[in-house]
Amino acid sequence: MSEQAWSEAMSRAFIDYGxxxxxxxETQLWLLAELLPADAPLRVVELACGEGLLAEAILRRHPQARLIGLDGSAAMRAAAAARLAPFGGRFEVRPFDLFAADWRQMRGADAVVSSLTIHHLDDAGKRQLYADLFAMLAPGGVLLIADLVQPAGAAGTAVAARAWDDAVRQHGEAAFAAFEQAQWNLYRHPDPMDRPSRLFDQLRWLAAAGFGEVDVFWMQAGHAIFGGRRLAS
Known part of the structure; x- marks a missing residue:
């Protein structure tokens, strides 16, 4: 997203409390790494790599993988570079703007992964992004998305809000107090920068962009892991 939408203070807060x-x-990180093709020299692009936790999980699980981590926050890029320094040239971090077109010109990726960033795009932006990501992938390449999704109705929204609160409470009252103070639960505290879309719609947009094997792999408290594959022609 643009720097106006996500501040460095928010980056530091997420590093502290994410x-x-x-x-x-931990389950999400494990699952995303497990869903990538095993025993292959993968070329992976991660959108909004943050402090590098997902990149670390992928590089550990896939010793032949190389990963380019994109992030719009200088604090996040610095944290990722420090965390992933032991992987040497297998990890490269670059600045990016989710809304820009330049980075979307990359081609030949074996996998594109994204965690908690695509929900900042509106519906039209997501549809365009999925078409652009399809073009970025090599035949056989996979797209994996971990993100917030919008429940279809009020009942689902209420359940997602409660389930998210409960998940944070499991880490203690101090964590929940920080969560509440930050008004992080978007199902209780909507914010213009957060634009989650219905999961059903996003699966259709992936299929319309050309992806096959479109599927949902996990879901809890309004957070879902889903994706598809650019089938080999």
Whole structure:
């Protein structure tokens, strides 16, 4: 997203509290790494790599993989570079703006992964992004998305809000107090910068962009892991 939308202060807060604020974060990281093709020299692009937790999980699970991490925050890029320094040239971090077109010109990726960033695009922006990501992938390449999704109705929204609160409370009252103070639960505290779309719609947009094997792999508290594959022609 643009720097106006996401401040460096928010980046530092997420580095401090992200492990508490994201439901089942370790499970999500493990699953995203497991869903990538095994025993292959993967070329991976990660959108909004943050402090590098997902990149680290992928590089550890896939010793032949190389990963380009894109992020719009200088604080996040610095944290990722420090965390992933032991992987040497297998990791490269670059600045990016989710809304810009330049980075979307990359081609030949074996996988594109994204965690908690695409929900900042509106519906039209997501549809265009999925078409652009399809073009970025080599035949057989996979797209994996971990993100917030919008429940279809009020009942689902209420359940997602409660489930998210409960997931954070499991880490203690101090974590939940910080979560509440930051008004992080967008199902209770809507913010113009957060534009989650219905999961059903996003699966259709992936299929319309050309992806096959479109599927949902995990979901909890309004957070879902889903994606598809650019089938080999």
């Amino acid at each position: 492990r508490f604020f994201v439901p089942a974060r």
